[in-house]
Structures are given as structure tokens and as C-alpha cells.
Amino acid sequence: MLEQLEGSQAVARAVGMCRPQVIAAYPISPQTHIVEALSDMVLTGDIDPCEYLMVESEFAAMSACIGACAAGARTYTATASQGLLFMAEALYNASGLGLPIVMTLANRAIGAPINIWNDHSDSMSQRDSGWIQLFAETNQEAVDLHIQAYCLAEELSLPVMVCMDGFILTHAFEQVDLPTQEQVDSFLPPFEPRQMLDPAEPMTIGAMVGPEAFTEVKYLMHAKQLQALDAIPEITADFTGIFGRESGGLVRGYRLEDAETVVVALGSVLGTIEDVIDELREQGVKIGALSIKCFRPWPIDEVREALEGAERVVVIEKAFAVGAGGIVGQNVRLALSGCESTVYDIVAGLGGRPITRKSLGTLFEDVLEGRIEPTGLHFLDLKKDVVEREISRMEHGKKPGPHAENILRDIGTVASDSH
Amino acid sequence: MFQVRIHGRGGQGVVTASELLSVAAFDEGKHAQAFPTFGSERTGAPVVSFCRIDDREIRTREPISQPDAVIIQDPTLLHQVDLFGGLDPDGYILLNSERGFDELDIGEFIAGFRPERVRTMPATAIAREHLGRPMPNSVLLGGFAGLCDVIGLDAVTQALRDRFPGKVGDMNTTAATVACEFIQASLSESAHA
Amino acid sequence: MAEQQIKGYQTGTFVVGNRLLDPEQRSIQARTERSNTLTSGHRACQGCGEALGARYTLDAAMRATDGKVVACNATGCLEVFSTPYPESSWQLPWIHSLFGNAPAVAAGVAAALKAKGREDIRVVGQAGDGGTVDIGFACLSGMFERNDDVLFVCYDNEGYMNTGVQRSGATPPAARTANTKPVGQEPGNVFGQGKNVPMIAMAHEIPYVATATVAEPRDLERKVERAMEIRGARYIHVFVPCPLGWGAASKDTIRLARLVKETGIFPVFEAEEGEVTGVSKIRRRVAVTEYLKLQRRYAHLFKPEVNTEVIARLQAGADRNIRRFDLLADDEGAEFPGEATDQAGESESGPGTPPIPEADGQTAGMLRDTHGNPR
Numbered sequence: 002m003l004e005q006l007e008g009s010q011a012v013a014r015a016v017g018m019c020r021p022q023v024i025a026a027y028p029i030s031p032q033t034h035i036v037e038a039l040s041d042m043v044l045t046g047d048i049d050p051c052e053y054l055m056v057e058s059e060f061a062a063m064s065a066c067i068g069a070c071a072a073g074a075r076t077y078t079a080t081a082s083q084g085l086l087f088m089a090e091a092l093y094n095a096s097g098l099g100l101p102i103v104m105t106l107a108n109r110a111i112g113a114p115i116n117i118w119n120d121h122s123d124s125m126s127q128r129d130s131g132w133i134q135l136f137a138e139t140n141q142e143a144v145d146l147h148i149q150a151y152c153l154a155e156e157l158s159l160p161v162m163v164c165m166d167g168f169i170l171t172h173a174f175e176q177v178d179l180p181t182q183e184q185v186d187s188f189l190p191p192f193e194p195r196q197m198l199d200p201a202e203p204m205t206i207g208a209m210v211g212p213e214a215f216t217e218v219k220y221l222m223h224a225k226q227l228q229a230l231d232a233i234p235e236i237t238a239d240f241t242g243i244f245g246r247e248s249g250g251l252v253r254g255y256r257l258e259d260a261e262t263v264v265v266a267l268g269s270v271l272g273t274i275e276d277v278i279d280e281l282r283e284q285g286v287k288i289g290a291l292s293i294k295c296f297r298p299w300p301i302d303e304v305r306e307a308l309e310g311a312e313r314v315v316v317i318e319k320a321f322a323v324g325a326g327g328i329v330g331q332n333v334r335l336a337l338s339g340c341e342s343t344v345y346d347i348v349a350g351l352g353g354r355p356i357t358r359k360s361l362g363t364l365f366e367d368v369l370e371g372r373i374e375p376t377g378l379h380f381l382d383l384k385k386d387v388v389e390r391e392i393s394r395m396e397h398g399k400k401p402g403p404h405a406e407n408i409l410r411d412i413g414t415v416a417s418d419s420h
Numbered sequence: 421m422f423q424v425r426i427h428g429r430g431g432q433g434v435v436t437a438s439e440l441l442s443v444a445a446f447d448e449g450k451h452a453q454a455f456p457t458f459g460s461e462r463t464g465a466p467v468v469s470f471c472r473i474d475d476r477e478i479r480t481r482e483p484i485s486q487p488d489a490v491i492i493q494d495p496t497l498l499h500q501v502d503l504f505g506g507l508d509p510d511g512y513i514l515l516n517s518e519r520g521f522d523e524l525d526i527g528e529f530i531a532g533f534r535p536e537r538v539r540t541m542p543a544t545a546i547a548r549e550h551l552g553r554p555m556p557n558s559v560l561l562g563g564f565a566g567l568c569d570v571i572g573l574d575a576v577t578q579a580l581r582d583r584f585p586g587k588v589g590d591m592n593t594t595a596a597t598v599a600c601e602f603i604q605a606s607l608s609e610s611a612h613a
Numbered sequence: 614m615a616e617q618q619i620k621g622y623q624t625g626t627f628v629v630g631n632r633l634l635d636p637e638q639r640s641i642q643a644r645t646e647r648s649n650t651l652t653s654g655h656r657a658c659q660g661c662g663e664a665l666g667a668r669y670t671l672d673a674a675m676r677a678t679d680g681k682v683v684a685c686n687a688t689g690c691l692e693v694f695s696t697p698y699p700e701s702s703w704q705l706p707w708i709h710s711l712f713g714n715a716p717a718v719a720a721g722v723a724a725a726l727k728a729k730g731r732e733d734i735r736v737v738g739q740a741g742d743g744g745t746v747d748i749g750f751a752c753l754s755g756m757f758e759r760n761d762d763v764l765f766v767c768y769d770n771e772g773y774m775n776t777g778v779q780r781s782g783a784t785p786p787a788a789r790t791a792n793t794k795p796v797g798q799e800p801g802n803v804f805g806q807g808k809n810v811p812m813i814a815m816a817h818e819i820p821y822v823a824t825a826t827v828a829e830p831r832d833l834e835r836k837v838e839r840a841m842e843i844r845g846a847r848y849i850h851v852f853v854p855c856p857l858g859w860g861a862a863s864k865d866t867i868r869l870a871r872l873v874k875e876t877g878i879f880p881v882f883e884a885e886e887g888e889v890t891g892v893s894k895i896r897r898r899v900a901v902t903e904y905l906k907l908q909r910r911y912a913h914l915f916k917p918e919v920n921t922e923v924i925a926r927l928q929a930g931a932d933r934n935i936r937r938f939d940l941l942a943d944d945e946g947a948e949f950p951g952e953a954t955d956q957a958g959e960s961e962s963g964p965g966t967p968p969i970p971e972a973d974g975q976t977a978g979m980l981r982d983t984h985g986n987p988r
Contacts, residue, residue, distance in 0.1 A: 005446035007439070022728035025721060031458070052724035056717065057755030064714035064752065068685060068721025071708050074728055076721070094710050118458065169481055174442045174454040198706035198722060200681045200734055205701035207686075207709030209693060272479035353458075357482045 003178050008140035008170045009034030011177040012105060015144040017048045018185040019103075019151050022074035022192075025054040025065035029084040030117045031167035032107040036079055059084035063091035063102075070100040071206055073197040075151065078102070081167055082109035082123045089127065092160075096131025096222065098207060099195070101154035103147065104132075107167040108268065108319070110352040114405040118353020119167040121267065121319040124296070125328050131222055133161040133229050134297040135249065136267040140170055141177050145240065145248035148180070151189050152236050157228055158195045164296075166269040168353070180244055188243045226298045233295055251300035253292040254307050256282060260289030262313040262369065265304075265333055267293045270317065270349075270356050277361045288365065293329070304336040314342050315368055317361075317381070319350040326378050345373055349381035356381070387411050421474040422570045423484045427503050428493030431463040433557035437491070438469035440561055440583060444575035445473040453478045466501050473570060489568060492516060493543070493556050498524060509533055512568045514603075516543040516556050536610060539567055541602055550595035562596025566603030573600045640830045641672050648675040648704060650682075655702040656694040660863025662853030662870065663691050663768040665827045667739065670766050670851065673834035674737055675705065677841035681734040683722050684708070687715035687744030690775040690855075691768060713748035715740045716756040719763040727762070735841060738765040742783035743773045746810050750782075753810075757817035757846045764840045764847045767810065770855035778858040782808045785878070786930070787923050788910045790858075795913030804926060811850045811884075818887035819846040825881060826852040828870035832893065836883065852879050860909025872904040877931035880938040894942040895935070901928045 004011075013035050024043065026036040043053040052069075056062045059080050066076040080088065085106060095102055106124055110116040124134055135150060137143035143165040150161040165171060196206060210218055230251065237249045255275055257263060264274050271292045281288050291307050293300075308314050314337065318329040325331075327346035334344050345368055350356045360382050367373050387408055394401040401407070424441060428434035435456040442454035456469040470484045485505065489512035492503055507513070509532055515521075517540045521530040530538055541563050543556035551558075558580055565573040576596050581589040641647050650671035657664040674682045684707045686692045692709045695702045710718045719738030726734050738756070740749055745767035756763055772790050773779040780790040786804040789795050793802040814822045820843045825833040833851060840847040854861060854869040861869055873879040874893070878901060881893035902924060905911040914920045935941055 005443045005452065023721060023724045025724070050728045050730070052728045054720060054724055054761075055759060056720075057751055057758070060714065061717040061720075061752050061755050064710060064717035065721030065724065067710050067714075068708065068718035068723075069725035069728075070721075071718075072683065072722040072725035072729075074725030076725075090711055091714065098710070168458050169455070172455055172458065173481070174439045174452070175478070176446060176451060198683045198708055200683070200706055203704060203706045205696055205703050205707045207692075207707075208696035208698040208701060210698045214698065269481050272481050276480045355482050357485065358480060359485075 002181070003176055005174060005176055007034060008143060008165065008173050008175070008177075010038055011140050011144050011179060012147060012165070012171075013038035013042065014179055015147045015185075016077055016103075016105075017042045018180065018182050019077075019148060019189055020075060020186075020191075021048065021051055021077040023052050023054065023066070023069035023076045024048075024078065025056050025062045025069065025076070026078045027056050027059045027062045027080070027084060029059070029081050029109075031109060031119075031171045032079045032081050032084075032105065034171065035105060035107070039077075059087040060091055063088040063095060063104075066102045066104075067091060067095050067098065067100055070095075070102050070194075071098070071196070071198050073192070073194045073199070075155075075192040076102050077104070079105035079107065081107040082111050082117075085123045085127060086111065089130070092127055092130040092132060095160045097218075099158045099225075100160055101151075101158050101192075101194075102160040103150045103154055104160070104162045105143075105147065106162045106164045107171045108164050109167040116352040117167075119169050119319070120351045120353065121164070122351075124162065124164045125320040127162075128297050128328070131159070131226065132297065133157075133159055133226065133295070135161065135163050135295055136293065137163060137165040137170065138269055138271045138292060138294075140165075140173065140175050141246075142248050143170060144177055144179065145244070145246075148185055148189060149233075149236050149240055149249050151192075152239075153229065153232055155192055156232055156236075157225055159225060159229070164268065169269045178246070184243055188240065229295070229298050230300055230302075249294055251295045252303045252307055253294060254289065255292065256289040257291065257307060258289070259287050260311055261287040262289075262315065262365070263308055263311040264288070264290045264315045264317060264365070265293065265308070265329065266290070266317045267296060267329065268319070270319070273356055273358055274317070274361060277358050277365065280358075280362065281365060286365075286369065296329075296332075299332050299336075301332075301336045304333060305340070308333070308337055308342060309340045311342050313368060314344045315347060315365065316344060317347045317349050317356075319348075321346075321348045321378060343375045345375050345379065346377070347373075347379050347381055351380075354382065384412070421472055421478065422489070423487045424471040424473070424489045424491065424564075425484045425487040426469045426471070426491045426493065427497055427501065428467055428557075429463075429497070430465045430467050432467075432493045433555050434467045434469045434493055436583075437493070437557035437561060438471040440558070440576070440579045441471045441564075441571065442473075443579040443582065444561070444565075444571050445471075447575045447578050448572065450475060451478050453481075455481075457483065466497060487511065489514070489564070489570075491560050491564060493560060495519075495524060498526065504529075511537065512564075513538040514560060514564055514567055515540045516560060518542040518545060536607060537567070539563070539603055539606060541599065541606075543599065546595055546599055546602070550598060551591050558592040559595045559599040562599035563603045565596070566600035566607070573597065576600075638831070640669075641676055641834050642669060642830060647672045648680065650675050650703065650705050651695060652702045652704055654700065656697055657690070658855075658857050658863065660854075660856040660861075660866045661690075661694075662827050662855060662866050663741065663770060664694070665830075665866070666766075666768045666833070666851040666853045667691055667695075669827065669830045669833050670739070670837050670849070671705065671737065673837035674735065674764070674841060677838045678733075678735045680705075682706075683726075683734060683736050685710070685715050685719040685722060685736065685738045687738075687740030687749055688712035688775075689741040689744055690770075691739065691741065693775055712744055714752050715744055715749055716752040716763065716765055719765065720756050720759065720761040723762045732762070736763045738763050740765075740767060741774070742767060742769040742771060743781050745769075746782040746808050750808075754813075754817065757814060757819050757848070760819065760845045762844050762846075764837070764849065766837075767848070767850045768853045769850055770853050770858060772855070772858050774855050774858040782806070783810070785927075787914060787927060789860075789913060790910070800913050800920075800923075801911075811848070811882075814848040814850075815884050815887045815889075817846070819848060820844070820885060821847040822850075822884040823848075823882070824850045824852070824879065826870040826874055826879065827854070828867050828874065829881075829893070832881070839883075858910070860912070861907055865907050869904065869907060872899060872907070875899045876901045876904050877935040877940050878904065878927075880934045880940055882938055889938070892938050892940060895940050896942070898935075898941065901931050 316330040330346035438454040442452035445452035495517040543559040787801040856863040
């Protein structure tokens with residue numbers, strides 16, 4: 002049923018309908034509204050039976066999920082940014098143990114400097130943790146992906162994180178078609194664990210594995226994650242069958258048919274990008290977009306297929322590898338190895354800096370006119386003068402002071418700026 | 421697409437205002453998107469929230485830099501924050517104040533806009549009278565429904581009732597209605613002047 | 614009051630399997646139907662106190678719950694020596710996750726069992742001192758604070774043994790470890806540091822807190838049984854000597870566990886909701902030196918010369934515990950009843966053994982006939 006509500010509330014309702022039996026979560030902006038709503042639902046009995054653990058940290062949250070899932074319960078948690086890092090050890094533990102935990106990641110920048118706004122540095126930092134990573138473009142998709150995630154996780158016995166842009170999606174009010182409990186039940190059967198802590202059939206979980214077997218265990222993890230590349234299209238097809246709409250998948254193309262330039266991105270920014278693409282198309286520019294829905298495993302074949310005909314590929318990402326370059330860009334280049342396309346690595350939206358239609362329009366024009374170098378990393382809307390002043394300070398001052406404070410003073414930032 | 425930008429201070433219900441506006445638009449069968457700028461939760465700090473309304477799906481998510489309407493919940497933001505940035509001369513302005521634009525020292529600036537699209541109104545006073553608290557947001561939404569036909573008063577009051585159950589909903593509805601009538605009266609006065 | 618009400622040490626062994634006791638009074642280890650939850654074949658060192666403690670604890674938990682226990686183990690010696698892939702010596706459902714999260718994992722398991730309507734299955738979290746006192750501390754406190762239905766057991770061998778004997782927050786003052794060597798101004802672990810987790814547990818006012826040693830298995834077992842009668846957060850802190858880490862003879866494990874109690878260094882007590890409900894009195898008080906000199910981790914206090922100052926400080930610590938917990942039986946004076954002789958290895962009874970009181974009755978007579986006086 003169509004409702005106008007906050008993204009976080011919609012996600013909480015969807016998660017509730019997945020009938021989690023244990024929720025262990027620690028609050029962190031911008032995920033707080035989700036876990037608060039779920040707590041209410043448990044207290045009122047809207048989700049029942051369910052135990053809600055008020056854990057003392059994100060590390061404890063994921064650890065409790067590990068215990069609960071190993072004991073055969075469907076589990077859920079949510080976090081962002083610093084919280085994801087705090088549970089990093091446990092993330093690897095969960096995937097290594099093959100536990101089908103589902104987690105919402107409300108994408109937020111990682112400090113220092115501390116920043117509560119959206120970017121993808123958190124999810125990118127854990128891309129190798131063995132978790133499946135799905136990205137939602139809209140709150141509708143966020144709702145749908147959580148439901149699909151449980152199906153996927155439990156089928157493969159692997160944990161899944163559903164990434165949704167913090168604040169931009171979590172705190173946005175928009176129209177969402179919320180499914181009914183019956184629909185969700187018909188799509189998602191009760192959890193049947195592959196392994197379970199059960200006195201009736203005792204088993205040892207979490208033994209040490211030495212050099213003689215470790216490689217094989219890791220190989221199997223890799224192979225298992227790659228199975229998601231087949232499982233996801235099947236699950237999304239089943240989803241469409243029951244819920245009547247397309248959601249999720251590995252990648253989604255927009256106006257790719259004859260596109261000479263393709264813009265690649267993840268998450269909510271695709272909406273703004275598509276508006277700009279429509280404008281440019283009206284001017285006769287052959288441009289399209291590719292939304293990466295599943296970042297891990299990396300859908301290398303699907304990306305290659307979508308992009309190989311393009312002259313130019315413009316990767317726009319909300320994170321980067323410090324000292325090295327782009328992250329999504331690097332994965333895209335891998336998919337295109339041997340192809341003729343020129344790949345541009347653009348970093349945008351860091352720490353919540355808005356990505357505007359105006360800036361994107363200028364960027365695409367610059368790319369088309371050859372004003373952007375295809376090598377190296379290009380930072381959209383970088384305040385060059387501020388950076389140059391700071392570099393000059395560093396070169397000339399014995400004690401130039403901290404970057405962040407100097408820059409803030411330079412900019413004279415007032416919180417009321419609507420940009 | 422119609423884009424509204426709401427300015428105020430933390431604690432004045434600026435975020436709720438944009439959410440309610442979006443719900444009202446939804447109730448009228450439109451697509452609507454509402455979101456705030458975010459700082460850590462803090463009373464008194466300048467806050468901005470946004471609402472887009474359209475007949476088709478809204479895809480873009482950038483902050484509203486070219487609003488069609490600006491609602492200002494706190495006049496002390498004048499001269500402190502760029503409240504009118506990007507606003508078209510055909511745009512709407514609704515400002516919460518007991519004083520007129522001239523008294524607020526922006527008469528000259530306002531003269532550049534269409535007179536029937538800009539108003540001040542004593543929203544805080546109306547709120548005190550009908551809600552018992554100086555919370556101007558629902559009042560301003562009612563006033564906005566009177567000022568601009570992008571949203572109707574019925575939709576606004578429906579959204580208020582959905583959000584605030586029982587007596588509180590009634591009080592908010594009354595306040596919004598009073599505000600709408602206030603604006604409408606002011607508009608017809610000018611029309612006949 | 615000690616659990617075993619036997620008079621003296623008639624059998625010559627005062628540990629398990631006292632056949633003169635009523636079967637119900639015997640240690641669970643003495644019974645053939647014991648679970649052997651931690652079964653043989655594990656790779657623990659000879660004389661490992663932790664293997665002993667874990668076996669006693671879990672067999673007791675299994676008995677108390679009709680075999681329905683799930684164990685959540687932290688990284689550490691116990692986890693490593695019990696699960697050398699692909700083998701496991703655990704005969705119950707067992708999970709090892711990480712070093713610092715055993716209490717949280719246990720909380721998760723308990724929550725899952727509750728949600729699934731299986732609260733008949735009980736949860737035991739276990740870790741060494743590292744996983745409890747230091748890296749696991751936040752999770753432990755969280756579990757206590759939420760009053761999760763978990764019995765958490767700490768096997769305290771006073772150091773990070775599995776990684777090569779490094780200092781932990783449970784390492785006692787003056788003890789040598791790999792990173793608190795007996796060099797410099799203050800040899801060994803410094804004074805004035807460390808955490809008393811049993812007391813911290815009490816401060817959380819959880820339903821049950823107890824300390825125990827592997828010298829008195831029936832006492833430990835009874836405490837586990839008592840814990841299993843209660844729902845909510847419970848904590849048992851077990852003193853387990855580590856021969857390798859402490860530089861002690863592997864045959865001295867039980868002796869050391871007894872001495873640590875009899876000196877007053879390790880108070881053995883029970884508490885409920887933050888108040889001490891019972892104390893195991895010292896049977897025959899012993900000076901701390903009797904305990905220290907059996908361990909090479911304290912050798913620097915005796916050679917090249919006796920460090921009377923440090924030993925006095927350690928003695929003062931023990932005295933303080935005795936005062937604080939009222940560890941002396943009423944008829945024990947503040948004086949030591951005579952210097953215990955260094956008879957380690959000589960007689961099974963060990964130092965500090967009281968002479969058998971004159972008892973009448975058939976059993977006592979039989980004993981005198983067959984064994985004579987043990988001294």
C-alpha cells in the first residue's frame with residue numbers, strides 16, 4: 002500500500018515484516034530512526050516473537066547477532082560509519098562463519114575529521130569483509146532490498162548489508178509502496194539454518210584452521226559469494242512476481258542503448274544523474290547511466306556488457322582509496338580490461354557535500370569537451386583556492402596547524418548554508 | 421515541479437513542516453519529497469528543510485537552490501542567513517512576523533516580487549492563541565495553503581490530523597485554518613485596494 | 614563454609630572420588646554418568662588448571678540442565694587446545710567467535726533461544742582472564758547490565774597464556790610475565806594496577822557472583838549448580854593455575870589452588886545482587902611465601918636475595934582480603950599456627966594439613982588401622 006513516510010520508518014516496517022527473532026542494535030546517526038522504530042514494534046508486539054538487545058556497542062551488536070544467528074534465529078542490526086568500523090572484526094567473523102545476518106548500513110562518512118553526513122567510505126572500507134553489499138537508489142528500493150536480502154542471505158548462508166544513503170534516504174519523506182505481511186510471508190519462508198547450536202545435535206563452530214586448510218576455506222568463501230551473481234537475478238525475478246515491481250538486481254541501465262558516454266554510480270545520486278541525462282539527451286547528447294545495485298560480489302560480466310560499447314565511462318563515487326585512486330573506478334577498469342573505453346574517476350559528495358544537477362551538467366560537459374584528464378582522481382566541486390592556501394601554509398609554516406580547522410576558518414562556514 | 425524551502429531554527433518544527441507539506445501533497449495524489457539539512461540535534465541553530473512537489477516521480481535529491489517558494493519561520497534569520505537565495509521574482513514568500521516587510525527593513529528587496537505572492541503573518545501569535553505554544557509551523561502551512569494554490573487547506577489539515585491525534589490535531593487544524601483565512605483575507609484586501 | 618563436610622583427609626586424596634562420601638555428595642567427576650563435556654584428547658599442557666576448571670564447570674552445568682547447554686567461548690588457551698581442527702573435544706553445542714565478544718555472543722544465543730521458546734536450553738559464556746577482564750570487559754559489563762540470562766565463567770590464570778604469557782588486568786603485583794620482567798626499579802608487574810572483576814560483577818548487582826578454585830571441585834560444581842537455578846546474569850570466577858606460565862610444577866596445580874585460598878590471596882565467596890552471601894573460610898592460614906615460592910614467576914622475590922619489602926606488600930594484600938571478607942574461621946587467630954614446612958612432594962597432604970582430630974566411630978577406627986596418622 003502506498004504511504005508517504007520517512008525512509009527509516011519504511012525500512013523498519015519492512016524489516017519487521019521479515020519476522021526477525023533477534024534484533025541487537027546500537028544507535029548511531031543516521032540510523033537511529035530505524036532502530037527506534039523497531040524497538041517500538043517489539044515493545045508493542047508488532048514483531049513477535051522477537052528479542053531486542055540494547056547492546057553496549059556496535060561490536061557487541063554484531064557479536065550478539067553472531068550468537069543469535071548461530072543459535073538458529075533470524076537476526077538484524079543496523080549501523081553506519083564509525084559503528085561499522087567498530088564491528089569490523091565481527092563482520093569478518095560473521096562472514097567466515099557463514100551466518101546469514103542482514104544489516105542496514107546507513108552510509109555515512111568515516112572520520113577523522115568526524116562527519117555525520119553521507120558518503121560511501123564506510124561500505125567501501127568493508128568491501129572485502131565477505132559480506133554481500135547491495136545499494137538502494139530510493140526508499141522503495143531500500144524496503145524491497147531488505148526483504149530480498151533475507152532470502153539471499155539464508156539461501157547462500159552469507160551475511161548481507163543493505164546500503165542506503167544516510168540522511169538523503171534515511172531521513173527523506175517520500176512515497177513508498179509497503180508490502181503486506183502476507184506478501185512478505187509468501188516470499189520469505191521461516192529461517193532454516195544450515196548449522197545450529199542445538200543440544201540435540203551438538204556441533205563445534207569456530208575452530209582454528211591452520212595453513213593446511215585455510216586456503217581452501219577462503220576459496221570456498223569466494224566461490225560462495227560469486228554464487229550470489231546467479232542467485233540475485235533469480236531472487237529479484239521472484240520478487241517481481243509476488244510484489245509486482247522491479248527492484249534490486251545486479252546493475253540497472255538507464256538510456257544505455259546508443260550511449261557513447263555512460264555515467265556509473267551507486268545509490269541515491271542516480272536520481273539526480275538521470276535528471277541531468279534527460280536534459281543532455283534533449284540536447285542530442287548520447288549519454289546514459291549505469292546503476293550498480295550489487296557491489297559485492299562485483300558483477301564484472303554485467304558491468305562489462307553494459308559499458309563495453311561506450312567511448313567514455315564516467316565513474317562517480319562517494320569514496321576513494323587514499324593514496325591510490327578510485328575504488329568503484331578500479332573495479333570498473335577491471336571489468337573493462339581490454340576494451341577501448343576511456344574511464345574517468347570522479348569523487349563527489351564526500352562528507353555530505355551535495356551533488357547538484359548544475360555541477361553534474363558542467364562535469365559531463367567538461368568530460369565531453371576533453372577538459373578532464375582520464376588519469377588520476379578528479380574531485381567534483383573541489384575548492385581549489387582553499388586547498389592551495391592550505392598547501393602553501395604547510396610548505397611555509399613550521400607549525401601550520403590542523404588542516405580541518407584552518408579550512409573551516411577559511412570558508413567561514415555557518416551551519417545554515419543551504420548550499 | 422514546485423520546490424519549497426523552509427527556514428527556521430532548531431526546535432521550531434521546521435523539519436516537521438516540510439514532512440507535513442509532503443504528506444499533504446501525497447494526500448492530493450501528488451509525488452512529494454521532503455528532507456532537511458542536518459546538523460547534530462541542537463535547539464536554536466539555523467535549520468533548513470526542503471519539499472518538492474510534482475505530478476510525476478521525483479528523482480533528484482540535491483538541496484533546493486532555486487525554490488519556487490520560501491517559508492521563513494523565524495525573522496531573526498533575516499540578515500543572518502541567505503534566506504532568499506535562488507528565489508525567482510515570481511516566487512512566493514511567507515514570513516513569520518508581526519511586522520510588515522518595510523518594518524523589517526526589506527521593503528525594497530520585496531518590491532522586486534509579485535505583491536500577491538509575498539506576505540508576512542503573525543504565525544507565532546496565532547500559534548500561541550490556538551495551540552498554547554509558540555510553534556509556528558502548522559500555522560505557516562495553513563497560511564501557505566492560502567497564499568499559493570499548490571496545496572489545499574484540506575490536505576494540510578488532513579496531514580495535521582494524521583500526525584497529531586485527538587485534541588492536538590484539532591488545535592493544529594484550527595490554527596492552520598485561521599492562518600489560511602488570514603492570508604486569504606489579506607489577499608482579497610489587496611486585490612480590492 | 615566449605616562444601617565438603619568431610620572431616621579431615623582420610624583417603625589421602627582430597628580431590629575427587631571420595632568413596633567414603635554419600636554418592637550425592639561426591640563430585641560429579643566421580644560419577645560414571647558425567648557428561649565429559651570436555652572430553653579427552655584435547656591438547657592442554659600437563660597440569661593445566663583451565664582444562665580442569667572447564668571440565669568441572671561444564672559437567673556440572675550439563676547435569677544441572679539435563680544436558681541442555683550451549684557454550685560460547687572466547688579466543689584463548691581453552692579454545693585453542695580444545696578445537697585443533699578438524700577435531701574437537703567438546704560434546705556440547707559450542708561456538709567460538711572472537712577474543713573480546715564471548716559475553717555478547719552468549720547474550721545473542723540466549724536471546725535467540727528465548728525468541729524460539731527454548732529457554733530450557735541454558736547458555737554458558739566462558740573465557741580466560743584476558744577475554745573477561747580486559748578485551749572482553751565492555752561486553753561483559755553490557756551483559757551484566759542487561760541481566761541477560763547467561764552464566765559467564767572466567768578461568769583466571771592471571772595472564773595471556775596462549776600468546777606467550779603476557780600481563781593482563783588480572784596479573785597479580787610482582788608477578789613476572791613476558792612483558793613485566795623482573796628488571797628495573799619495580800621488578801615484575803607493578804603494584805596498584807589490576808581489576809577485581811568479581812567485585813565489579815557485584816557492583817552490577819547481578820543475581821549471582823561466585824569465586825572458586827580447582828582445588829575444591831565440589832565447591833565449584835555446587836556453585837555452578839546454584840547458578841543454574843537462577844535466571845539472569847551470573848558470574849563465576851575460577852582460579853586456575855597455569856604451570857607453564859607460572860613456572861610451577863605441573864603436579865602442583867591443585868596445591869597452588871589450595872594455597873591461594875589458604876593464604877587469603879584469593880577469597881572464595883558467593884554473592885547475590887551485590888551482597889556477599891557466603892564465604893569459604895580459610896581452614897588453616899598460611900603465609901604468602903608458601904604460595905609464592907612454588908612459582909618461578911616469583912623467583913626474583915627470593916633470589917639472589919629475599920625481597921622482604923615486596924613480600925610484605927603481598928602479605929598485606931592477603932591480610933586485607935582476610936579482613937575484608939572475614940576469611941578466618943572464628944577459632945583462627947591472627948597468627949599463623951606455626952610455619953608450614955616445605956614438604957612439597959613429601960607427603961600427599963602437603964603443607965598446612967591439620968592432624969586428624971580424634972574421632973570415634975567405625976570409619977575413623979578403620980582409618981587408623983589401615984592408614985595410621987598421615988603425618
